[in-house]
Amino acid sequence: MxxxxxxxxxxxxxxxxxxxxxxxxxxxxxxxxxxxxxxxxxxxxxxxxxxxxxxxxxxxxxxxxxxxxxxxxxxxxxxxxxxxxxxxxxxxxxxxxxxxxxxxxxxxxxxxxxxxxxxxxxxSLGMPGLTAYFGLTKLGNPKSGETVVVSAGSGAVGATVGQIAKSMGCRVIGIAGSNEKINYMTENLGFDEGINYKDSDWTEKFKISCDQGVDIYFDNVGGPISDCVIEEINDFARVIVCGQISQYNNFEPELGPRNMHKFLIKQAKLEGFIVFRWEDQYKDGLESLLDLKERGFLKYxxxxxxxxxxxxxxxxxxxxxxxxxxxxxxxx
Ligand SMILES: NC(=O)c1ccc[n+]([C@@H]2O[C@H](COP(=O)([O-])OP(=O)(O)OC[C@H]3O[C@@H](n4cnc5c(N)ncnc54)[C@H](OP(=O)(O)O)[C@@H]3O)[C@@H](O)[C@H]2O)c1
The missing domain is CATH 3.90.180.10 (Medium-chain alcohol dehydrogenases, catalytic domain)
Structure with a gap:
């Protein structure tokens, strides 16, 4: 061997x-x-x-x-x-x-x-699931009726974020890059809306889908997608920076963030995290994820x-x- x-x-x-x-x-x-x-x-x-x-x-x-x-x-x-x-x-x-x-x-x-x-x-019951669980619940503090937007919404982290938010009574909009992924989010995962950021008119569609504004943005991608979402944040919104995959292959970093004025006028919060922050609570996190799975909220x-x-x-x-x-x- x-x-x-x-x-x-x-x-x-x-x-x-x-x-x-x-x-x-x-x-x-x-x-x-x-x-x-x-x-x-x-x-x-x-x-x-x-x-x-x-x-x-x-x-x-x-x-x-x-x-x-x-x-x-x-x-x-x-x-x-x-x-x-x-x-x-x-x-x-x-x-x-x-x-x-x-x-x-x-x-x-x-x-x-x-x-x-x-x-x-x-x-969903390992590192990506724990990332979704702790990032959303500890930094997002979601309340029933709030609008949660998640980018890379069909991925390992994003799919879990959206389903946890649904289990807490939120309205969930997922952003992803193909119609197959949009159907998966809305038909299988129970998201309220899915937006394909590769459609030429996606920004208009996105604005219509979140006409109540965005209370929590779980950012997995950064770049122009995040610029667009941040334009729609509500008063006291929470923007959670989990990942910036659109930037990982850049030789030179893109300039930004470009819309900090939004955080000022909306008195919003922007916070990044690494999941290890809650390493001492992983056991509790797993129990919560297992419970969600049992209740049908952790499709994958x-x-x-x-x-x-x-x-x-x-x-x-x-x-x-x-x-x-x-x-x-x-x-x-
Ligand atoms: N902070 C932490 O502790 C922590 C822990 C784990 C993961 N993360 C981060 O969470 C994010 C998601 O991770 P994951 O494991 O769940 O991966 P994933 O979502 O399963 O896969 C990555 C997805 O990112 C999307 N993507 C790639 N390039 C993009 C671009 N230029 N613009 C927009 N979307 C793009 C693609 O989906 P589309 O088809 O939708 O484009 C791809 O399928 C990553 O940014 C990762 O680094 C952070």
Whole structure:
């Protein structure tokens, strides 16, 4: 058995290219004390990984050239020298883009047995779900009847944000980049409106859809979409900056924000966050998400591609919008 791993070969300029990654195969490392050998079932592909490939300073350490690409996996323990993670355990780890990593005990946690299918531990019942839950409830403080707008509304985070907001009695408008995604949001997820930002008249349609104004904007994308939404905010609106995916491949940062006057005249709040802020409350967050799922508020879709060697080309789907819901690689 070999371990296939994908490392950063070059720092991308703009959208990553396939030769920015390198696929390497080695023998599986020997398992030492306090370690387990894991057979990866699913690898999560997430937008933040683009930031780790850059040299610019961020909220955490960036990758070095030659280092294994960052990422969360779910896997099954094949061999163990740790009492709490015996052979057969299903574990979550930040082992990165690897098929058969050997992982230290302190980099492992058990996947809650109520998470079914287990892949949800990387999606709506994992980091993206917790991001949606804490970002919306802690910073948005949604009240019944308020209008919530979410960009990248059909994605792993956005779909969860919209459904939590619906469960709290809000009116939800999702913004996304295809008619398939708009139908998914309105027909499957229960959003009140969906706006395709690729339609030439989308700004007019958006203004009509939020004629009551916007109380909460959960921003996953930044750029011109956010400029348009912020123009419609109400008094005491909350703008939650979760992600800025439209900017991640920019070599030069776009200038902005351009509409700060709106925050002044509407006495609104703009706050960014990183989900780790609530790491000590993840257990409670998971209970709330499981409860929402039981009540039918956590529908999801996954785009699953087979084969770890497909991870680089699949990662690019996040930037072209070719994923519907959580993007995963099925590994072993
Ligand atoms: N703050 C945190 O702690 C935290 C944690 C997790 C994720 N995030 C952020 O949350 C956001 C969503 O993450 P996710 O994992 O749920 O990804 P996702 O929404 O499942 O996938 C990314 C989506 O972004 C959209 N997109 C890509 N380029 C765009 C552009 N130029 N303009 C507008 N939309 C664009 C695409 O959908 P369309 O077809 O709709 O364009 C794509 O499908 C990302 O910005 C991510 O960095 C933040």
């Amino acid at each position: 070999k371990n296939t791993k994908i490392v950063l070969a070059k720092r991308p300029i703009g959208l990553p290219k396939l030769n920015d990654f390198q696929i390497i195969q080695n023998d599986i490392d020997l398992v030492k004390d306090n370690q387990v050998s894991v057979s990866t079932m699913y690898l999560s592909l997430d937008p933040y990984m683009r930031g780790r490939m850059s040299p610019s300073k961020s909220y955490t350490k960036n990758l070095e050239i030659g280092e294994v690409m960052t990422g969360e996996i779910i896997g099954i323990v094949n061999e163990s020298k740790v009492k709490n993670f015996p052979k057969g355990s299903i574990v979550l780890s930040k082992a990165g883009w690897q098929s058969n990593p050997v992982v230290n005990e302190d980099q492992l946690s058990l996947v809650d047995s109520r998470i079914d299918p287990v892949s949800l531990a990387l999606g 879709k996954e785009t699953i591609v087979e084969g770890i060697e497909k991870a680089p080309e699949t990662f690019l789907k996040l930037f072209s919008g070719d994923n519907l819901g959580k993007l995963l690689i099925k590994v072993n």
